[in-house]
Amino acid sequence: MDSKLTRRKFLEKSAIAAGGVVLLGANAPAPASGQSAARKGANDRIGVGLIGCGGMGNGHLGALTRLKDSGYAVDIVAVCDVYKPRLDAAAARTGGKPYSDFHDLIAATDVDLVGIATPDHWHAPMTIAAADAGKDVYCEKPMTYWGDMSMTRKVVEAIARNKRVMQVGTQGMSDTIWEQTAERIKAGAVGQLVHAQASDMRNGNLGVYNPKSDDGQAKPGTNLDWDMWLGPAKKRPWEPGRFFAFRSFWDYSGGIGTDFFPHILTPLVRTMGLGVPKRVVASGGLYSWKDGRECPDIYNLVIEYADGPSLLLVASLANNNGIPMLIRGHEATVHFEGPGAVIRPQDAVTRDREEEKIERKHGASLEEHYKDLMECARSRDRKPRSNEELGYAVMAALSMGIMSYREGKAAEFDEKSGKITMR
Numbered sequence: 001m002d003s004k005l006t007r008r009k010f011l012e013k014s015a016i017a018a019g020g021v022v023l024l025g026a027n028a029p030a031p032a033s034g035q036s037a038a039r040k041g042a043n044d045r046i047g048v049g050l051i052g053c054g055g056m057g058n059g060h061l062g063a064l065t066r067l068k069d070s071g072y073a074v075d076i077v078a079v080c081d082v083y084k085p086r087l088d089a090a091a092a093r094t095g096g097k098p099y100s101d102f103h104d105l106i107a108a109t110d111v112d113l114v115g116i117a118t119p120d121h122w123h124a125p126m127t128i129a130a131a132d133a134g135k136d137v138y139c140e141k142p143m144t145y146w147g148d149m150s151m152t153r154k155v156v157e158a159i160a161r162n163k164r165v166m167q168v169g170t171q172g173m174s175d176t177i178w179e180q181t182a183e184r185i186k187a188g189a190v191g192q193l194v195h196a197q198a199s200d201m202r203n204g205n206l207g208v209y210n211p212k213s214d215d216g217q218a219k220p221g222t223n224l225d226w227d228m229w230l231g232p233a234k235k236r237p238w239e240p241g242r243f244f245a246f247r248s249f250w251d252y253s254g255g256i257g258t259d260f261f262p263h264i265l266t267p268l269v270r271t272m273g274l275g276v277p278k279r280v281v282a283s284g285g286l287y288s289w290k291d292g293r294e295c296p297d298i299y300n301l302v303i304e305y306a307d308g309p310s311l312l313l314v315a316s317l318a319n320n321n322g323i324p325m326l327i328r329g330h331e332a333t334v335h336f337e338g339p340g341a342v343i344r345p346q347d348a349v350t351r352d353r354e355e356e357k358i359e360r361k362h363g364a365s366l367e368e369h370y371k372d373l374m375e376c377a378r379s380r381d382r383k384p385r386s387n388e389e390l391g392y393a394v395m396a397a398l399s400m401g402i403m404s405y406r407e408g409k410a411a412e413f414d415e416k417s418g419k420i421t422m423r
């Protein structure tokens with residue numbers, strides 16, 4: 001197969017075969033104006049309702065407040081949490097109407113855009129409910145829970161069916177370096193793509209991973225709706241560690257494999273123009289933090305695409321020395337450094353070629369990421385930078401990785417059925 005010529009066509013074909021999900025990449029034609037929510041003009045205020053007012057939810061509230069204070073036409077009109085102290089604090093901070101049941105927030109007529117910053121197991125059900133109610137969506141990463149790819153597909157379908165726009169919360173995608181580098185790769189600056197690597201390595205007993213975390217105040221039945229927190233996950237009696245450190249438990253998270261990797265895999269998939277992988281193998285273990293948590297503290301992931309490239313990702317909670325992000329082509333390597341990226345030729349293949357520097361137009365921020373979504377919500381002529389189709393390709397790789405790690409087998413994506421097979 002002529003890889004340059006057919007890569008995109010091949011991905012489109014295989015994605016369509018993969019159970020009807022069409023992955024056209026980040027620059028896909030955008031949805032037309034929806035029927036259920038009025039099209040917003042350039043100066044109309046966008047009403048945001050935020051579900052989940054914990055750590056990241058407060059990050060959203062800060063970014064939205066800064067946008068509003070700088071004159072951007074946005075309002076935080078509603079906030080929702082099942083934990084009352086957080087709900088009360090968010091309502092007091094923003095003036096948004098407090099909701100204890102997210103269904104009511106989604107149904108509110110002044111909410112145009114639903115922000116979702118709950119734990120992962122709620123991302124897909126809430127996104128689908130919001131899209132079906134005619135709302136645009138900003139959903140935190142990972143786009144969906146790792147354990148059910150059929151829900152990931154349903155998210156893509158719900159956004160398409162309702163002609164909504166969706167941004168996945170990988171705010172690093174608002175750095176322009178990814179699209180600038182993608183242009184150069186598409187133009188042949190590195191030759192055939194063969195490999196990439198990246199890591200997110202940390203060390204320390206992080207509270208959000210520590211199963212002993214507890215604020216001593218949460219009391220189910222009094223100030224916390226534990227059943228609503230569990231939602232689609234397995235019913236269990238109250239355990240503070242599951243609430244405060246959900247990232248360490250398989251029922252709600254894939255640990256560092258789904259918490260850290262969306263931030264480094266999404267840019268790689270976008271910049272290299274990749275789709276759903278063919279084969280994924282993961283390994284690692286829980287070596288250091290043997291405190292009752294379930295997910296590993298060292299995690300190695302190898303992702304292979306049909307006819308190449310291969311990607312190597314590493315994550316850790318037990319040592320903070322990482323490996324640099326690189327994209328390797330047969331003719332040159334992209335190094336992400338300095339004010340953007342440098343493309344360094346491979347002397348063995350290309351003689352007399354100079355290195356090429358790419359300077360970013362602007363860096364990443366939560367504000368830029370929200371603005372990108374709101375511009376799409378207004379224009380409805382393109383998809384956001386970290387849209388649901390890109391998210392589907394990323395989630396396929398991440399879900400396959402967790403399945404591989406847990407089962408000790410390789411995960412293969414079957415193009416015909418869209419199903420993952422373990423071998």
Ligand SMILES: NC(=O)c1ccc[n+]([C@@H]2O[C@H](COP(=O)([O-])OP(=O)(O)OC[C@H]3O[C@@H](n4cnc5c(N)ncnc54)[C@H](O)[C@@H]3O)[C@@H](O)[C@H]2O)c1
Pocket residue numbers: 051052053054055056057080081082083086100102117118119120122140141142169170171208228229230231243244259
């Ligand atoms: N983009 C980033 O850089 C970034 C950083 C941190 C976290 N996150 C993501 O944000 C999400 C939340 O993480 P966090 O650290 O803020 O968690 P958190 O536990 O601090 O906050 C989650 C909040 O959601 C609430 N909640 C749970 N179920 C609910 C429901 N059914 N209805 C209403 N509220 C509900 C909880 O009560 C809690 O207050 C995760 O998916 C995480 O991956 C993203």
